Each structure stands twice: as C-alpha cells, then as structure tokens.
Amino acid sequence: MESVYESQSSQAAEVNHDEKLRNVGEGEFGCSHYRRRCKIRAPCCDEIFDCRHCHNEAKNSVEVDVQKRHDIPRREIKRVICSLCSTEQDVQQYCTNCGVCMAKYFCAKCKFFDDDESKSQFHCDGCGICRTGGEENFFHCNKCGCCYSNWCKGFHRCIEKAMHHDCPVCFEYLFDSTKDISVLHCGHTLHLDCLKEMESHFQFSCPVCSKSICDMSKLWEKLDQEVAATPMPEAYQNKMADQGAVFFTLFKESKAVRQMWTW
Numbered sequence: 001m002e003s004v005y006e007s008q009s010s011q012a013a014e015v016n017h018d019e020k021l022r023n024v025g026e027g028e029f030g031c032s033h034y035r036r037r038c039k040i041r042a043p044c045c046d047e048i049f050d051c052r053h054c055h056n057e058a059k060n061s062v063e064v065d066v067q068k069r070h071d072i073p074r075r076e077i078k079r080v081i082c083s084l085c086s087t088e089q090d091v092q093q094y095c096t097n098c099g100v101c102m103a104k105y106f107c108a109k110c111k112f113f114d115d116d117e118s119k120s121q122f123h124c125d126g127c128g129i130c131r132t133g134g135e136e137n138f139f140h141c142n143k144c145g146c147c148y149s150n151w152c153k154g155f156h157r158c159i160e161k162a163m164h165h166d167c168p169v170c171f172e173y174l175f176d177s178t179k180d181i182s183v184l185h186c187g188h189t190l191h192l193d194c195l196k197e198m199e200s201h202f203q204f205s206c207p208v209c210s211k212s213i214c215d216m217s218k219l220w221e222k223l224d225q226e227v228a229a230t231p232m233p234e235a236y237q238n239k240m241a242d243q244g245a246v247f248f249t250l251f252k253e254s255k256a257v258r259q260m261w262t263w
C-alpha cells in the first residue's frame with residue numbers, strides 16, 4: 001500500500017514540476033508584435049527574427065536594395081530557436097531541450113506562436129489562417145471565403161472572395177490584414193480606418209461601386225452611444241440596413257462586433 005501512495009505522489013510532483021518548467025519566462029520574451037518564447041529562422045534569407053512582422057519590416061525597409069526586398073513565406077518556416085536555451089529545432093510548441101512552452105497559443109498549420117491568449121486566437125480551416133476575436137464570435141462564409149462576425153449572420157451580402165483583394169483606399173491586402181475591416185452595405189470591404197479617413201473628407205460613397213454609404217459621422221456618433229450594448233439591439237441593426245448604410249462596421253471597444261481578426 002505504502003509504495004503505491006509513494007509512486008502516486010512522486011508522479012504528481014513530476015507533473016507540477018513539468019508545469020512549472022513549461023511556464024518559465026511566460027510573457028517575458030518576444031517583440032513589439034507578439035509575446036513568445038522563441039525566434040524564427042526565416043527560410044528565405046536564413047536569418048533569425050522575432051516574428052514574421054519583424055522580418056518583413058526589416059527586409060522591406062528603405063535601406064534594403066529594392067531588388068532584395070521580400071516578405072517571409074510564413075508557411076515555409078521550419079526552424080525555431082528557443083529563447084530560454086537557444087536550441088534551434090523544428091517548429092513545435094515545447095522546446096525539445098529545456099521543455100519550456102514556447103507559446104501558449106500555437107498553430108502548427110500557420111507556424112504561429114503567441115503567449116498572449118487574451119486575443120482569443122483560433123485557426124479557421126476555411127480561411128487557412130489564424131484569426132483573433134474568439135472562434136465563437138465568427139462564422140466562415142464559403143462564398144466570401146472569409147470569416148465574419150456572427151453579428152451579421154443572415155444579412156451579410158455575399159461577394160465572391162470578398163476579402164481577397166486590396167483595400168481600395170490604401171491598397172493593403174485585406175484578407176490577412178491585422179487592422180479592423182469594415183463591410184459596406186454593398187458588400188465591399190475596406191479598412192475601418194480608411195473608411196473613417198474617407199468620411200473625414202466627406203466621401204460617402206463606396207470607392208468600388210460608388211453606392212452611397214450615407215453620412216457616417218452621425219452613424220459613428222450613434223454607435224458610440226450604443227457601443228456599450230453588445231450585440232447591437234436588433235432594431236438598430238434593421239435601421240442601419242434600411243438606410244443602405246454601412247450595416248455593420250466594427251467599432252472600437254465593441255468586442256463582439258470586431259471584425260478583424262488576424263495575427
């Protein structure tokens with residue numbers, strides 16, 4: 001009897017020990033983009049960076065010869081370097097040498113690491129990338145080829161590959177943009193900030209199809225007042241749709257209606 005208890009308690013101690021080990025350095029490593037306990041080896045230039053954004057910023061800066069500028073092919077990342085013991089190894093969540101968890105959120109498909117789980121990351125197979133904002137708050141539309149906030153389920157206007165194009169204002173590719181995206185009533189999409197920029201210049205029509213998007217400033221004002229109530233009251237949703245306005249734009253502070261979502 002005694003020996004059974006003994007082995008059980010030593011097993012428990014081991015688990016606790018492992019757990020402690022895994023959590024070492026949590027939140028203490030990373031860059032301005034992500035908290036993570038590993039660095040990545042870029043397959044393109046064979047150099048080491050904190051994250052793909054760090055790579056892309058460094059390799060597309062004005063100091064770099066135009067011919068040599070490039071983005072990292074993120075899916076091709078194969079090797080990571082543990083920040084605690086500096087061991088280089090294949091992409092995985094736990095260091096093969098010291099056993100530390102290199103990030104609480106880990107996606108093997110995207111080769112993505114992030115210690116900050118407050119973003120509620122999730123991998124969408126339809127999109128083929130990781131998004132943020134909580135899986136339960138989004139649905140994937142196969143026709144549009146992207147995820148939308150549940151908030152517009154049932155009344156979003158399908159546009160083939162809705163997000164698979166550049167923002168018509170700033171020309172950044174929208175699908176994997178890390179900024180908030182707005183979906184206009186016509187179904188066209190652009191950055192929330194770019195939409196606000198248009199509004200500040202009194203441009204109230206969709207830059208793609210020229211359909212009216214009405215006076216946004218009043219809308220923002222109302223939304224600011226309503227923002228505490230999430231999801232938006234139903235009457236409100238209808239009202240906006242009736243106006244032919246931007247029927248869901250994803251505003252500041254209002255988590256449930258935040259649209260973008262990508263890392």
Ligand SMILES: [Zn+2]
Nearest residue numbers: 042044045072
């Ligand atoms: Zn590179």
Ligand SMILES: [Zn+2]
Nearest residue numbers: 031033051054
């Ligand atoms: Zn970075």
Ligand SMILES: [Zn+2]
Nearest residue numbers: 082085095098
């Ligand atoms: Zn290690």
Ligand SMILES: [Zn+2]
Nearest residue numbers: 107110123130
């Ligand atoms: Zn993923």
Ligand SMILES: [Zn+2]
Nearest residue numbers: 124127140147
């Ligand atoms: Zn999706």
Ligand SMILES: [Zn+2]
Nearest residue numbers: 141143144158
């Ligand atoms: Zn759709």
Ligand SMILES: [Zn+2]
Nearest residue numbers: 167170191194
């Ligand atoms: Zn834009």
Ligand SMILES: [Zn+2]
Nearest residue numbers: 186188206209
């Ligand atoms: Zn449009």
